[in-house]
Amino acid sequence: MARKTVQQADTVLSLVVPCFNEAQRLDAHAFAELAQSGDVRLIFVDDGSTDATAQLLETLCAASLGRAQWLQLAQNCGKAEAVRQGLLLAIAQGSKEIGFLDADLSTPPAELRRLLDVLHARPEVQVLIGARVRLLGNAVERKAIRHYLGRVFATAASLTLALHIYDTQCGAKLFRVTPALEAALAEPFVSRWIFDVELLGRLAWGCPGADPLPESAFAEVPLQVWHDVAGSKLRPGHFVRAAGDLVQIWLRLQARRQRGG
Ligand SMILES: Nc1nc2c(ncn2[C@@H]2O[C@H](COP(=O)(O)OP(=O)(O)OP(=O)(O)O)[C@@H](O)[C@H]2O)c(=O)[nH]1
Numbered sequence: 001m002a003r004k005t006v007q008q009a010d011t012v013l014s015l016v017v018p019c020f021n022e023a024q025r026l027d028a029h030a031f032a033e034l035a036q037s038g039d040v041r042l043i044f045v046d047d048g049s050t051d052a053t054a055q056l057l058e059t060l061c062a063a064s065l066g067r068a069q070w071l072q073l074a075q076n077c078g079k080a081e082a083v084r085q086g087l088l089l090a091i092a093q094g095s096k097e098i099g100f101l102d103a104d105l106s107t108p109p110a111e112l113r114r115l116l117d118v119l120h121a122r123p124e125v126q127v128l129i130g131a132r133v134r135l136l137g138n139a140v141e142r143k144a145i146r147h148y149l150g151r152v153f154a155t156a157a158s159l160t161l162a163l164h165i166y167d168t169q170c171g172a173k174l175f176r177v178t179p180a181l182e183a184a185l186a187e188p189f190v191s192r193w194i195f196d197v198e199l200l201g202r203l204a205w206g207c208p209g210a211d212p213l214p215e216s217a218f219a220e221v222p223l224q225v226w227h228d229v230a231g232s233k234l235r236p237g238h239f240v241r242a243a244g245d246l247v248q249i250w251l252r253l254q255a256r257r258q259r260g261g
Pocket residue numbers: 017018019020021022045046047076077078079082083101102103104106171228229231232233234
């Protein structure tokens with residue numbers, strides 16, 4: 001089936017791409033192709049990169065015929081706030097489907113497209129999450145240490161959320177814009193790195209202005225391709241911070257549960 005152009009598309013996904021010092025890793029050609037597909041609009045969010053990221057994004061967006069834009073925040077505020085600001089911009093611009101994707105394209109554009117197809121095929125799903133499951137026949141390639149640490153963390157995150165989720169931390173997630181999502185994005189996240197857990201918690205447990213979503217509103221899709229890209233900004237210390245953040249998120253969710261929503 002032919003892909004629709006922006007003018008014809010019923011829905012256009014606004015995809016937020018957080019970028020911090022990504023001049024070396026960002027594949028401008030691949031992103032330009034994704035934007036040209038017509039049903040995806042890109043919002044890059046750069047918050048104070050000190051390399052040539054700004055110039056790269058300027059060129060990319062200028063050549064995108066309005067399909068890619070670039071939000072520049074005055075100073076570095078971390079991936080969590082960069083993504084939140086990008087998603088809020090997408091909502092303010094009227095998007096009905098939004099999401100985010102890491103700039104290193106660990107989740108390749110073809111997989112993002114597959115996630116989008118699933119979102120369109122399953123109207124009951126409000127939150128669609130890419131999951132890095134190492135199944136035979138799939139090309140999910142991660143350093144062993146990252147895989148095992150990631151599995152321990154993801155299991156703890158799933159227990160914290162009391163949600164049957166396999167992979168909270170994959171950098172590819174899509175959402176339908178609903179009042180619940182808007183409420184969940186209203187406040188900055190407390191965590192800089194595991195905001196995904198916090199966002200899922202606000203949606204699954206409810207937050208000021210929104211009731212909890214049922215588990216059926218969430219779905220994970222095992223990715224067929226995902227690969228580690230060198231140059232990650234995660235350091236061993238971030239895992240320790242992430243564990244501390246997880247405890248904080250758990251305490252907040254417990255307090256919410258005791259207040260009854
Ligand atoms: N805007 C913004 N983006 C950031 C910041 N820190 C990280 N990012 C982006 O977040 C995405 C993920 O960063 P990575 O360094 O690849 O880390 P990761 O993907 O969480 O972890 P890996 O599993 O190691 O790849 C990339 O698009 C980064 O550019 C930040 O402070 N500001």
